Amino acid sequence: MSGWRHSSIGSQIDRNTPLPFTFDGRPGSGFAGDTPASALLASGIRVLGRSFKYHRPRGLWGMGNEEPNAIFDVTEDGRTTPNVRSTTVMLRRNMALRSVNTAPDAARDRTGMLDLFNRFLPGGFYYKTFMAFGWMRWEPMIRRMAGLGRLDPGHCPPADIPQLNARCDLLVIGAGPAGLAAARAAARNGREVWLVDDAPEPGGSLRWRGGAIDGGDWREFTRDAIGAIIAAGGRILTGTTIWGAFDHGLFAAWERRDGSPDRLWRIRAAETVLATGAIERPLWFANNDLPGILSAEAALHYLSLYGAVAGRRILLATGNDASYPVAAALAQAGCDVTLADARADAPAAPDGVKHLGAARLTQAHGRNSVAGAVVDGRVIETDAILVSGGYTPSVHLHCQAGGKLDWDTGSDSLIPRPGSSALWVAGAVNGSFGLARALAEGHAAGGGTGPAPRAAAGDWQFFPMRPDPDLRGRQWIDPQNDVTLKDVKLAAQEGYRSVEHLKRYTTLGMATDQGRSANFAGLATMAALTGRTIPETGTTTYRPPFSPVPLGVIGGLRRGDLFNAPKRLPLEIAHKARGAMFREYGGWLRPSVYGTDDEAVLAQQEALAARKSVGLYDASPLGKIEVIGPGAAELLDYCGYLRLSTLKPGRARYGFVLGETGIVHDDGVVFRLAENRFVVSASSSHAATVRMILEEARQDVFDPTKSFIHDVTAGFATLTVTGPKSRDLLIAANLPEALYDDANLPHMSVTETFWNGHSLRVARVSFTGDRSYEVTVPARHAPALYSALETARQEVSGRWIGMEAVMILRAEKGFILVGKDTDGLTMPHDLGWEAPREKRKDEYLGRRSLFTAEARRADRRQLVGLEIDGDAPLPTGAHLVPLEGQRRSLGFVTSSYFSPILGRPIALALVEGGRNRIGTELGVFHLGKIGRVRICDSCAFDPTWERLHA
Amino acid sequence: MKRYSAFSLFTEGLRGHRGWTPAWRKATPQPGYDAIIVGGGGHGLATAYYLAKNHGVPRVAVLEKGWIGGGNTGRNTTAIRSNYFYPESVALYDLALRLYEGLSQALNYNIMLSQRGMLIAAHTPTQMEICARIANAMQLNGVDGELIGAEEALQRVPLLNRTADARYNCMGGVWQQRAGIARHDAVAWGYARAASALGVDIIENCTVTDLLIESGKITGVETDKGSIRAERVGLAAAGATPGLASMAGIRLPIHTYALQAFVSEPVKPMLDTVLLYLGTGTYVSQSDKGELVFGGGLDRVPTHGQRGNLPAQEAVVSGLLEMFPAFAQLKLLRQWAGVVDVTPDSSPVIGPAGPEGLFLNCGWGTGGFKAIPAGGWLLAHLLATGGHHEISRPFDLDRFARGRLIDEAAGSGIAH
C-alpha cells in the first residue's frame, strides 16, 4: 500500500467529481478522468491479480495495451465483461472490478501455494506428464485453473456496431509528435488527412512528457495541427485503434465511443504514415514480477495525467536517457528517488535525485509487494521500483503490411527496413527517439514543405540491457503466462530454439498483451543462449489484431435477419395475413403451412385439399433466367442435358443442367416463349449458379454477341394453381379466356398475354402431377393477382398450401428435389433419364463425364420408391441395407412422407442398382433398428398420368 | 531418449532440470537414405515414425524448409473427429482417431487428446434429415455417432443462441463422443521426438529445390544443403506439394487457399464440446487454456500467402456471435492463416505419382490435422512396400480419371 495521489498534478482528472468503485468487493474512489488502473494506483492497492500458472501476486506494470496484469472482470448495471484491460478504459461510477485467476480475491488467493511447487512445473511440463489414465482424467482440473476472467452467460451485447468504409489521401497512425507533424505537414499541403490514435486525445507521449515546439507549448502545436487537418477536410479519430493492416492497403480501425456503439472503420489511404511510437521494456532481475515494479514511462504517465504516484521511496533502474525526466518529475512531486543507471558514463542526475552509476539491479525483495532492492550487492529500501530496459518500436502494422525489420544499434531495437512496406515510418517506431527527431521525421513523412517544427535537441542514448542467464533467482520474462528465464533455458536445452518453437513450447508472448512485455527478452535470451545475434534469432510473425479487438466489432451488424439475410417473397405480408408459418427453403422465407395447428397435420390437410379440389401456392422463388437472341437455342442445347433447339415456341420442356463432372446440378423447366427467347425456370436455390453456368458457356464457348442472359427472378411473382379444379379457379378469377382452352394451352405449354393492363404469363407445367397453372406477373402487380385468385379460391373451395404440402405432392409423383433426392454423385441416368446420354451426338456440358468407368457401373445408386407396411413413414436419412450377409449401406431414404391421398407412407431413395431391385425387399436401418421395405417405382400416385389433364 | 513421466519430472525438478535432452536431434543431411520425406509437419513426421516403427526402415530423413510443425500442423483449430459419410472416409479418419487415442502413450509425449465430443448442429428439418443420414452412415461403419435432438444439444451447449430473433435455432444434430481436440504442436513434437529416437534424421531449414529422376525412377532430391539420394521419396507438404510435384512434371487436382483460425482471450470453462454449426459454417471449441479457438470457411481467393483477409474474418466472427451472442463480450486475441491444399472432392490424395518411387500425401485441405496419424501410417506403408494399404487405395490419384470422387460435401451436405 504505497501508491498515492498528488494534491495538484494530474491533467486528466476532475477532482470535483469523485467516482466510487469497488475492487474485489471493497470500496474505492477515483476521479472522473481516471482509468481503473490510475485509480487503483492512487489508492495504494498493489496486488491486482494472480499469474496464470504459479498464482504469484501481480500488480500494475504499464499504461496501455502492453499491460499484462491489471486485467479485471468489470460489472456495470448487472452485466459483466471479462478480461477488461484497466489501463485502456475509463473509470465509471460504481464500476465493480473483480480480479482474475484469484480465489477468493487477489490479496488472499488460496492457490498461491502452487508457487511452492514451481521447480516441478517448468515450461512445457504438461507434455511430460498427465499421460497415466489419459489426459481426460486431468483436464477438468487444468481447465478450471486456467483462463483469466469469467464469461457472463446473461450478457449478450447487441449487434449494433456499424462498419464503415473510408478513403483519404493520408492516413497517419499515431498522434504523438511524429504523427502530428506528419498530419500537419500534409494537411497544410491541402491533403485530406485522417489522424488516428488509440488514446482519448492527441499528443502521444507529449501528454505526460510535455515539451516545447516552435517555442510554444506542445498543446499549441497540437491545436495548430488539428486546425490544419480539419481545414483540409480531414478527420481526427481518437480512442481508435488501427488493429490490422490487410492486403491491398486496407486498414481496420476500432473506434470506441462513449454513449454510442463502437464502430469499425475500413480505411484505404493513398499513403500511410506509421507513427505508433515505442513501448518500454522491463528489466530482468530476481523477483522482477513483484507488485510495485512499474515501467518508468508508465510511472510518469500516471503522475502527469492522474497525479497517481507509484510510491514514496522510489528506485529507478535504467540504462538510457529517457528515464531522467521521469526521475526529475518524481523528485519534484516529492518522492525520494534513487536513479540506478547501468552506464558508467551516465549523464548528470537531475536535482534532488540520488544517482548510482554503472549500477546493476539484481534482485527485488518483498512478499506481495516491493519492500527493497539489491543494487550492486547493496540492499536499498524502497517501496516502488521503476525500470526501463529500453524501448521496443511498435512495428506491428509495418510487418503486417509485409515489411521487414533491421537491427538498429543506436536505439538498441529492431526497426522497419526502409521501403520494405508501403508505409512511411516516423519517430520512435523508427528508432528515432527525442522530440526533435520525431518532429523532423514526421514532417518529412507527411511531405512537409518548409522547415520542420523545432524542439530542443535531445538524442537519447541507450545502453543495451539484456536478461542475464547466469543471474541467480527467478527472472520473469512473461509475467501473465509465468514464463521465466529458466523456462527459456530449458526450451533451448531441449531444442525448441526457433522463436516459433520457443513461443509455442513455453507460451512466451502468447498472453493477452500479445508479447509486448515478453517478446524482446525471450528473443534476447534465446540469442544469448544459442550464440546468435538478435536478428539471426528472428521474430515471430506479426498478425492482426494489433491489440485484442472485441468480437462484436468484427461481427458488426450481422445478426438475426442480417446474418445470411434470407430472401423474401413479394407477397410475404399477404401470406402472413392468411396465417402462414414461415420457414427457410433454399435461402427463401416461404410459407410452410397455413394455420397454427401442428405443422405435419396441416400439411396433410393441405396436400389432400389440393388433390381433391385445388391448391394455391407461392412459387415466386422459381428461377426465371431469360436467354435471348439468335444464339439462345444453341447455347441452351450446350448447357442442357436435353436438347432445347427442337422445342417449339410456346412449349415447355423439363430437363437438367449438369456440371462438367456430369453430376446433376439442377433440374427445371425451360420455356420457349419465341423463336429467340427462352426462360429457364431454375430451382429456387440454384438460380444464381445456373445463370453463371449459362454465362460461362455464352462467353467462353459461343459468340457472346448472339445471346443475352438476364436473371429476372426477383422481378416477378408466380402463384401456382394446382388440382382438379384449377381451371375452375382460373375462370372464377376472370383470367383471360384463352387460358381455359386445353387446345390453346395444353400441358407443357406457355402463353403470354395481358391482364389488368400488365403482362401475364401462364404455364401449364406440373410439380404435383395434377393439372396445374403457373401464373406469373411483374412483382409489383403481385397483390392484384393475389386478390383475384383469393376471391376465386373462396368460390371454388380451394386452399392455400405451404411448401410442406407441395413436398408431399411432388414426392407422391416421384418428382425429385435436386440436393435432397440427389447427391454429389447423381447423374441423370441414375434418375432414369438415359436417352440423351445414349442418343445425343453433339457436345453438351458434362457429356464426357457420363462415360467414365464409374459412370458406366451397373451398381450406381439410382432413384427408386419404397413401400412399407403400416402407417408410419420411414425416417428420412435411414439407410438401406442387405437383409442378409454383411451389413453395409446400399443407399438411403431421401424423401419420406405419409401420403394422404393414398392413405399410406411413401418414400424415395437412392439405392445401389436400385432399378434392378424393384419388386425385391431390403432392410432399412435407422439408429440401430432394422425394418423391411419393398423397392418400387418412384412414382407412387397416378402412374398413368391421367390427372394432368383431368 | 529420456522417458517422460511424473517421476522423471519430479527427479529432474530436484536437480534443476539439467538432465533433459533435446526432444529431437538436429541432424545434418547424410549423402543418402532409404527414404526421404519432404515436409516436416505432422504428416511427414508421422510417416517417418511409422516407417521406422512399423516397417523397420533404418535410414529415413525428414526435410523441412522451416521449423517442424510450422505449417498447417501448427495453424489449425485442433479438432479430431471421424464423423464422416462414406465408408472410405470413415475408414481413413477413424484409423487416425484410433491411433490418436493411444498416441500419448505410444510416443511418450502428452498430446492432450481431449475426447470431449463434437456436435454438428442442424437448424432446419432438412439439415436434421442430413444429420440422420450421417449418423446412420457412421453407425453402419462401426463408428460412434448419435442423432440428438434440440434438448440434448442445448444441454451439451447451453450457451447456444435460443432467442426469438435467432437466425438459426438449433434443432439437434450429430453427436460423436470420441471426437475432440488435441494440442497440435505436441503432435508434431511428439512424433519428431519418437522418430528421432528411432534414428530418423529430422533436418530443419532445408529447402528442396528439385526432385532427381533418372529413367523414370526417383533417385533423390536436390536441396539448399546439397543433393540427397534415396529411391523412395514421399511428399507431405500440403500447400507446397503442387510446386514440389511440378518438379517431376506432375499436375495435381489442387487449389490452394488461405484458411484462417481465430483465438479469443482466455476465460474460465464455459464450452465443453467441439461445435460445428451448419447454419453459419463456423466451428468452435474452448482450449484447455480457456481461449475460444474457432474458424469457418476458406478465404475466397486462391493463394500461397499465409495471411487472412477481413471479409472471411467478418463472416466467421459474425457466425460465432450468431451462435453465441454472449461471446460478443470477448476479444479476438490472435488470428492466423494456413495455406490449405483443396481437392475437388475435399478428400486427400494418397498414393504413387509420376516417377517410380515417388509418393504423395496431400490434398487434405481443411482437414489435415485430424488425419495426421493415418496419413503417416499410410504413406509409410506406401514408401515401405511400394503399394497401397487397403485404406489408402480409394484415395489414389487415379480416382479422378475413374470418376470415383469421394465427395463428403456432396454425400452428406457437410464439408470438412
Added chain:
Amino acid sequence: MQIFTCPFCGPRDETEFHFAAEAGKKRPIPAETVTDDEWAEYLYMNSASRGKAQEVWLHVTCGEFFLMTRDTVTRDVTAVTSLPGRNA
C-alpha cells in the same frame, strides 16, 4: 479486403468476384475421342503455382468473365483483361 478491377466495371471489393479457373485450359472435344486421363486433366488438374498466375475470374455482379494476372503470394494484381474477343 482485396480490390480487383473488372475490365467492365472498374475496381471492386473481392467479395464481388468468383475464381473460375486457371487460364489456358482448352476443353477437349468431341467426347468420343477424349480419354479418361485427358478429361481428368481438363477437369481437375492445376498448377496452383506460387507467384505469378494467370486466371479466369468472374465478376458476379455484372456476369463477365475476364483474365487476371496476379501474384499468389504477394497478392499484387498486375493485369486484368477481358476474354479474347470481348471489348471492355
